[in-house]
Amino acid sequence: MHELIAFLICIPLLLSFVPQYSLQMKNNRNMDRVDTIVNSAKEEARQAGYFTDENITHMVDEIVELGFTEDEVIVNVTKVPKYRTETFDSRELIEYEVGVPIEKKIAANQLFGISDEENKGTYYTRGAVTSEKLPYVESD
């Protein structure tokens, strides 16, 4: 009998690792893809001098394809033109911060006494780049 009780305690503990591997793979794939999407949007922003509405929409659409809703994607980016200057000026940098929710970090969280609220998180990718857009020079 005691063998059966031990078995019943051990099985859920061991089985909890199986979904954990899959969950970690899913979370990591999402983080990696978000990084790649944001990086390519950032390259476009560098040419344009800022994150254009088209660029933001395209970026968010690509992130939504990963399984997030549009409302879940947090986007804080430079939306006013920044220019390439002859000397370095930190005010002329294009800044970006994009976040996506991580719904679950631990697969069998209840088993380890972790509440659903504690088990959530947000993954941010953020940074700054120089603009390559030349200032508009008015012709005579």
Next chain:
Amino acid sequence: MRSLICTFALVLLLSSFSIFQVDNDSFLLQQEKLKHVADDCAAAASLYYTSDSYGDGIRIFDKDHGNSAVSYLIKQNLKEDPLQYYVYYFDGDGHVTEYKGKDLVKRQKVEYPYLFEESLTGFKEMVYEPKTIVTIDYKLFDYRLVFLRDARLIRTSGYEYVGS
């Protein structure tokens, strides 16, 4: 009792797999991020050049502003300060200037094409045109499993003006 001992052993083994998976994923993510930061820094360093020489058709990088841009971007884009970073400027007049952080290490005259070899990473590149190369030696990545050797997070990236 036997099944309990077996379970503990299995939990330890599976936990090790799980910890390795999390650590390795994090290492790869950080390496990818570092690659992007090195790209951005090399591009930023190449933006500033002296206008007098440019008027003569020679691109000579403005190292002070280039170094300020690299230093600022590294601070903005990385969570921790790197162990060290190196910036190499290949000017249009054939001068190569190497900086360790913001400190001048070496300045020499070369002839293009010039085979550049980064001593830290073994990165080799034939330089034909004005170019900037940035190497960021970020840190030793700490794998939590004690029997794994810590991996070094280091990336090199270059930005070249073709046909300038």
